[in-house]
Amino acid sequence: MWQPNKLEKERLEKAKRLEAAGILLYPGGCQRSHTVAEAIEAFHGEEAPGSTYVAVAGRIRRLNSKGKISFAHIEDESGRVQLFLRLNALGEESYELVRRKLIDVDDFVQASGTMMRTRAGEISVDTTKLTLLSKALSPLPVVKEQRHEDGSVSEYGEFKDTETRYRQRYADLAVNKSVREVFIKRARTIKALRDFLDSEGMLEVETPILQSLYGGAAARPFVTHHNQLHQDLYLRISFELYLKRLLVGGYDAVYEIGRDFRNEGVSYKHNTEFTMLEFYKAYIDYEGVMDITERMFAYTAEQVTGSSRIQYQGAELNLAPPWKRLSIREAVQEYLDFDYMDFPTSDALYAYLRAHGLADGLDRDDTWGRMIVEHLLGNHIEERLIQPTIIKDYPRDVSPFAKRIQGDADGADEKEQLYLASHTERFEFFIHGMEMGNAFTELNDPRDQQARFVEMKRLYDEDSDETTPLDEDYLRAMRFGMPPNGGFGSGVDRMVMLLTDQDSIRDVLLYPHLREPAPSENDLRGQFMLDAAVRQLAYQLDLPLAEKKRRIALYLPQADAGIEFRMANALEGSLAQLQNLRRAFAGKLFVMTDEHFYRVEDELVEMRIADFWRSIS
RNA sequence: GGGCGCGUGGCGCAAUGGCAGCGCAGUUGACUUUUAAUCAAUUGGUUGCAGGUUCGAGUCCUGCCGCGCUCACCA
Incomplete structure (x- = not known):
C-alpha cells in the first residue's frame, strides 16, 4: 500500500488546495490544436508575433518563476516548447497557481496562446490560458537539461539506477529521452523487417504459443497446464515445426515475428522471453537464405539508422552485402x-x-x-567475429533439422567422404562477436528426419537441452511431401541492440524480467489491512461457516492457513473465540493487529510476519 | 548455481569504527524576458532486512533479499 513520502505529501496538499479552488485535477477532454513540433513549425512560416494561435498540451518539465512572469517547458512526444507565462496575460487567479506552484513540474497541462520569441530568442507560447490536465502526485526523478547553441543538449542530474529504471520503466521513459528513442527504433526495426519480408513475397502467419509438444531448437521449455483439457502445455521455444508444416500446405514462403520462451539463464544477450523472427521459403537452399539475410540486415539498418554502416560500441560495422x-x-x-x-x-x-x-x-x-x-x-x-560473418556447414549431431551437405562424394578420399557425410547445410551468422541467427537448408526427407529424432535421443540424455521430442505429426506432414526449402531464425532483440547501440538486451526490452522482491514487512501489513477491510464485509453477511471460511480475508490454500485481523483493543478476551474459529477452520490460524502478529495456539504466540511468510512460501 | 562488486533523503553522490553530510529537487520569501536562472532562509534519514562484535557500526563479521558484472549453462 502506498505510503506517501514527504514530497508526495506536499503534492497531495497542493491537490487539495487546487480542488478547494474548484479546479479539476483530472478533467475530461482536451482541445489540443498542435503538437509541440507542429506549433514550432507553424510559427517558422511567419514569425509575426501574435499571428499563430495554438493550443498545445504536455508534461511540465521545467518551471521557473521570476516574480510576475514565469517560464515553463512542456513536453509531448514530439518535443519541448517553452511557455511564456505573465501575470497580465493569465490573470491574477490563474497566474497564482503557477507562481505558488500548485501547478507543478511533472503535471500535464494545456496552454493556449500565440507563438512568440522571447528576448533571449527562444520560441515560446505567449500563454493566455493554462489548464491542468493531470496532476502528478509523485515527482519524477530530476533531470535538468541545458541546450547549447550548437543544438546539443547536456543533462544535469540523472536517473540511472538500473534496477529502479527497469522496475519503473514508465519513470525511466518519462525522464530519459534516449530511452524513449531506443523503443522508437525498436518499432522501426520490426516494421522494416515486415516490409522487407512482405516485399520478398512472404506471408506473415501466426502459430501457437502454447504447444502440446515443443521443438525446433535446443532449449528447455516452460511448462503450464490447461485445466479443462487436463493437459500439460509448453510455451514455444521456436516456431520452426509449425511454420514448415505450412509449406506442406502450399504456401511458398511464410514468416512469423513473435515471442519465444526459454527456461534458461539470463545474460546481457539472453532474456527468458524474447522476440524471434523465422522465415521458411520453398525452392531455395541455404545459399539463398544467406543472400536474403544479408539484404534484410542491410535494408533494416538503412531504414532505422539511415545507413548500412552502423556504429556499435565504438566499432563501425558494415552490414552491406556481401558478408564474409x-x-x-x-x-x-x-x-x-x-x-x-x-x-x-x-x-x-x-x-x-x-x-x-x-x-x-x-x-x-x-x-x-x-x-x-x-x-x-x-x-x-565467436568473439573474434566482429564484422558480419557467416559460418556454415555444421556438424550433423547438433543440427537435427538440416539437410546433409550436398557434394560430389565420387572420387573424394575417405576424409572428404566422411566430411560430406557428417555435415549439414546450416549456417549461423555473427556480428560484433554475437550470434545473430541460425539457418539451414531444411531437411524434407521424412525418413531421414525420423532417423534424426532417434539419433538425437540416442546421443543425448533425457534432460539434455539437445534432446528434441519426436513429433509424429510433424513427420506425418512431411510424408505428404514438403518442398525443398531454406529456413531462417534470428533474435530480433539482438538486432535492435545493434541498431540502437545498446550493450544489454534488457535495454531494448521495455519490461525485462526481474526477480520479484520479497515483500517488506510494511507491505505485508498494508496488504493485510486491506484484506481485513474486505473480510469485514464478508462477516456482516449471515453465511454458513464453510462459506465464511472460504471468504476469510487472507486464506492461503497452499498453507491451509488463515489470517484474522483485529484491532489491538479487541484482542483481549477473544482467545476462546479465535480458538473456535481455528477449529472450524481446521487449519493454521494467525491473528494480526495493527502492531503485532500472532499464531493462534492454546494461547497467542507472537511472531514476525517475515518468518510467517518465509514458512509458507 | 560459483566468483567479484553494489545497496545511505525523491534523484545523483560523500562520510579512518567516533556529531549522517553535499548537489539537484522540495518548502518560504524576493524578482515582468528566464533557460542548469539568481539571491536569502529552510524541511526532509530506523544507512536494503535480521542478527553479532564493540564503550561506540553506514563502515567490521554472519545470514537473508535485490541489482550489476563475470563464469558455468545456453540461443
Missing part, C-alpha cells in the same frame, strides 16, 4: 590452425585440444559436433 562466408571447418583452420577432420571422433578431438591447451572448460563426454560448435566456435572464435 566460411565453413566452420575453414574457420577452425583460419583461427585455430588445424583441421578437425584429422580428428573425426570426440576422443581424438578431445586429445588434440587437450594437448594444445584448447580444452579448458570442455566436457570430454560431449559429442564431436558440440565440441566443435559449442566449444571451438563458441568459446574461441
Whole structure:
C-alpha cells in the first residue's frame, strides 16, 4: 500500500488546495490544436508575433518563476516548447497557481496562446490560458537539461539506477529521452523487417504459443497446464515445426515475428522471453537464405539508422552485402590452425585440444559436433567475429533439422567422404562477436528426419537441452511431401541492440524480467489491512461457516492457513473465540493487529510476519 | 548455481569504527524576458532486512533479499 513520502505529501496538499479552488485535477477532454513540433513549425512560416494561435498540451518539465512572469517547458512526444507565462496575460487567479506552484513540474497541462520569441530568442507560447490536465502526485526523478547553441543538449542530474529504471520503466521513459528513442527504433526495426519480408513475397502467419509438444531448437521449455483439457502445455521455444508444416500446405514462403520462451539463464544477450523472427521459403537452399539475410540486415539498418554502416560500441560495422562466408571447418583452420577432420571422433578431438591447451572448460563426454560448435566456435572464435560473418556447414549431431551437405562424394578420399557425410547445410551468422541467427537448408526427407529424432535421443540424455521430442505429426506432414526449402531464425532483440547501440538486451526490452522482491514487512501489513477491510464485509453477511471460511480475508490454500485481523483493543478476551474459529477452520490460524502478529495456539504466540511468510512460501 | 562488486533523503553522490553530510529537487520569501536562472532562509534519514562484535557500526563479521558484472549453462 502506498505510503506517501514527504514530497508526495506536499503534492497531495497542493491537490487539495487546487480542488478547494474548484479546479479539476483530472478533467475530461482536451482541445489540443498542435503538437509541440507542429506549433514550432507553424510559427517558422511567419514569425509575426501574435499571428499563430495554438493550443498545445504536455508534461511540465521545467518551471521557473521570476516574480510576475514565469517560464515553463512542456513536453509531448514530439518535443519541448517553452511557455511564456505573465501575470497580465493569465490573470491574477490563474497566474497564482503557477507562481505558488500548485501547478507543478511533472503535471500535464494545456496552454493556449500565440507563438512568440522571447528576448533571449527562444520560441515560446505567449500563454493566455493554462489548464491542468493531470496532476502528478509523485515527482519524477530530476533531470535538468541545458541546450547549447550548437543544438546539443547536456543533462544535469540523472536517473540511472538500473534496477529502479527497469522496475519503473514508465519513470525511466518519462525522464530519459534516449530511452524513449531506443523503443522508437525498436518499432522501426520490426516494421522494416515486415516490409522487407512482405516485399520478398512472404506471408506473415501466426502459430501457437502454447504447444502440446515443443521443438525446433535446443532449449528447455516452460511448462503450464490447461485445466479443462487436463493437459500439460509448453510455451514455444521456436516456431520452426509449425511454420514448415505450412509449406506442406502450399504456401511458398511464410514468416512469423513473435515471442519465444526459454527456461534458461539470463545474460546481457539472453532474456527468458524474447522476440524471434523465422522465415521458411520453398525452392531455395541455404545459399539463398544467406543472400536474403544479408539484404534484410542491410535494408533494416538503412531504414532505422539511415545507413548500412552502423556504429556499435565504438566499432563501425558494415552490414552491406556481401558478408564474409566460411565453413566452420575453414574457420577452425583460419583461427585455430588445424583441421578437425584429422580428428573425426570426440576422443581424438578431445586429445588434440587437450594437448594444445584448447580444452579448458570442455566436457570430454560431449559429442564431436558440440565440441566443435559449442566449444571451438563458441568459446574461441565467436568473439573474434566482429564484422558480419557467416559460418556454415555444421556438424550433423547438433543440427537435427538440416539437410546433409550436398557434394560430389565420387572420387573424394575417405576424409572428404566422411566430411560430406557428417555435415549439414546450416549456417549461423555473427556480428560484433554475437550470434545473430541460425539457418539451414531444411531437411524434407521424412525418413531421414525420423532417423534424426532417434539419433538425437540416442546421443543425448533425457534432460539434455539437445534432446528434441519426436513429433509424429510433424513427420506425418512431411510424408505428404514438403518442398525443398531454406529456413531462417534470428533474435530480433539482438538486432535492435545493434541498431540502437545498446550493450544489454534488457535495454531494448521495455519490461525485462526481474526477480520479484520479497515483500517488506510494511507491505505485508498494508496488504493485510486491506484484506481485513474486505473480510469485514464478508462477516456482516449471515453465511454458513464453510462459506465464511472460504471468504476469510487472507486464506492461503497452499498453507491451509488463515489470517484474522483485529484491532489491538479487541484482542483481549477473544482467545476462546479465535480458538473456535481455528477449529472450524481446521487449519493454521494467525491473528494480526495493527502492531503485532500472532499464531493462534492454546494461547497467542507472537511472531514476525517475515518468518510467517518465509514458512509458507 | 560459483566468483567479484553494489545497496545511505525523491534523484545523483560523500562520510579512518567516533556529531549522517553535499548537489539537484522540495518548502518560504524576493524578482515582468528566464533557460542548469539568481539571491536569502529552510524541511526532509530506523544507512536494503535480521542478527553479532564493540564503550561506540553506514563502515567490521554472519545470514537473508535485490541489482550489476563475470563464469558455468545456453540461443
